Amino acid sequence: MPKLSLKGNEMPASPIRKLVPFAEKAKSLGKKVYHLNIGQPDIASPKEALDAVKNMDISVLEYSHSAGFESYRKGLSAYYKKNGLDINSDEMIITTGGSEALIFGFMTCFNPGDEIIIPEPFYANYNGFATTAGLKIVPVTAKIEDGFALPPIQDFEKLITAKTKGIVICNPANPTGYLYTKEELAQLKEIVLKHDLFLFADEVYREFCYDNATPHSVMNLTGIDDNVVLIDSVSKRYSMCGARIGALISRNKELMANAMKFAQARLSPPTLAQIASEGALDTPQSYFDEVVDEYVERRNITVDGLNAIEGVICPKPKGAFYCIAQLPVKDAENFCQWLLEDFDYNGETVMMAPASGFYATKGLGSNQVRIAYVLEKKELVKAVKCLEEALKIYPGRI
Template sequence: MLQVSQRGRAMPLSPYRRLTPYAEAAKARGLHVYHLNIGQPDIETPPAMLAAVQQADIRVLEYSHGAGNPSYRRKLAAYYQRADIDVTPEEIIVTTGGSEAILFAMLSCLNPGDEVLVPEPYYGAYTAFSIAAGVTLVPVLSHIETGFALPPLAELEAHVTDRTRAVLICNPNNPTGYVYSHAELEQLLDLCLRHDLYLLSDEAYREFCYDAPYVSALHLGTATHEHVILLDTISKRYSACGARLGALVTKNQAVRDAAFRFAQMRISPPGLAQLLGEAAADLPETYFDHTKAEYQARRDQLVARLQAMPGVVCPRPGGAFYVLCRLPVDDAARFSQWLLEDFDYQGQTLIMSPAVGFYATPGAGLDEVRLAYVLNIPALNAAMDCLEHALQVYPGRRNQEDKRLFAGS
């Protein structure tokens, strides 16, 4: 009997798209659904980026260079240098989205059966990439009570085995919005140096740090050069998710050579997207002033609304555009589906991402959800009106004392 592969059977559904069919059915019934489930910003893609493609004089859309067009890599290197990340164009491999950068890093740094330490909760797609690469993610729990700070170094080190080859972080973090401090990154680097591990650093949200400066893993000095693999994308910072343009950046020549061979296997990254990317790199640094201020205002409003709801526990995220909060419900996945199947408030409802999809530890995150504040403030307020009312009438609401941790934070 024909069967799909073990990898195919093990590949999980997307934790942020899992409930999309229910949202589509709700819309078909006439409901307005507020999408807080996925990091798709409503902020306009910079017109100069789109114009670069529209005005391009192209007669033949050729393959691009396997590592990315030299002109784009030069401009991308200049962008990193403005962020005090000292890299050259030759130390950049352009990828088809940040997703490919993560996959290339795993394929280049790890063998099948190797282990990767990752603070949990973590970006749900990491599980899919690890399955594709044949490696094992080893989660180390962070906790909502500490705002999802990095687990203690001793706890991370306790999970190191003779098969551990890397630590994987997302900074600022998706799904929690936590921003790792310079001290926490130094601790991670120390762990990697002592155990000869790679540090895979996903930095897709670097422009959106609200309460403390952004610190890259490549800011930590020359000791990082052989260990750090920076993973990146233009999707979030320029609201260009559909461009599918990312980068793998490292000073480790051997890793870069391996990643380039994988890059040659898929021929080349998208050529039109690199025109977008070049135009993005030419935008003035003041471009981010408005977008960062807008996301910070959305964060403040969303957190204020959530912290005012009885029974909701919500730390204040320091970056990205996500909130991970605990709800007073029996099961957040069941509640999220109920919102789309059985609930409406004035003809409206919302879709969220149940947090269980961002955990690997059994039982973790069952009463938590991730919300993406990618909608404007009036839409966020309308969505929170829906959520507040839903929590009052949901049949599976937990009766408990109001534990409003982080109030006023």
């Protein structure tokens, strides 16, 4: 048999989905499994998006422009301006999900062997995107005792070498739910200017900010237009994960011209999904207000419930719909597997994502889990109760 590629062997498996076989086995045995492991919202997609597809009047599903439909890009530009971001339609490329936007951005801005600094814990699939582009992720650790705030800027400085070419953040953050402040972004601006780095910001959770918190975008940082790359997506904003429509955005004209070559090579983003995404731009504000109110309640049920369990530490997030919880266990991955294989409470159990998969530094996060509070409130109450009962009898508790 011919040898497979090194890149294929190096591509990391998803820590979010690795326990799926155990969950499937648990279900086959009749257990109810509460899925807190994956950020798939159960909120209905906007009627405006679905109606746009139902009512479309086309006879051929043609290619779109490689940058995406002009009408959608103009509509998206209007959406950004309404939200205080001065982004023009020629400063964006519509992509197949935010994932493709990141891959195009990495391939455009960096060379194989370059290093990018990312605060950890971070969205685990950044590992896969970096591997695709041949990059090395250099982690800078955010601490649970600080609520996962931006690490001190001197910690970034210590990691910068001749190979360092960029910094990547997620704001609000997956997996911690942390929302970066205006002051923290200003600190990043200074280090980006000092070392002439690219600053990538994944802002797909912009609409999910709580307790009257305001999201601050890197696109509003002045004096670094050529350094900033924004990643966006409809997946979470409109509960349209299956649409696979994202955007790569930058005011750096040379960057966008080169990124367009990658966009042309893959031809175009999907037509039907762009129609749905353009329709979603007409979603009324009431939709977002209701969603945010719902997630605040879900967050409070989950996080307050977790913190009421003896030995559990869980900072309350200001955004997104994730939290990281530190558990009184030796090994969170073993605990998560045990929950599915050996435990149930009244025929029910919980599936979570071991947080070690969201850290690049070996050994970190070994007693932590990432939880996505995307279930109905009554189910979250039951899920937290399952965890409480499980921790009372788990053999590996410390």
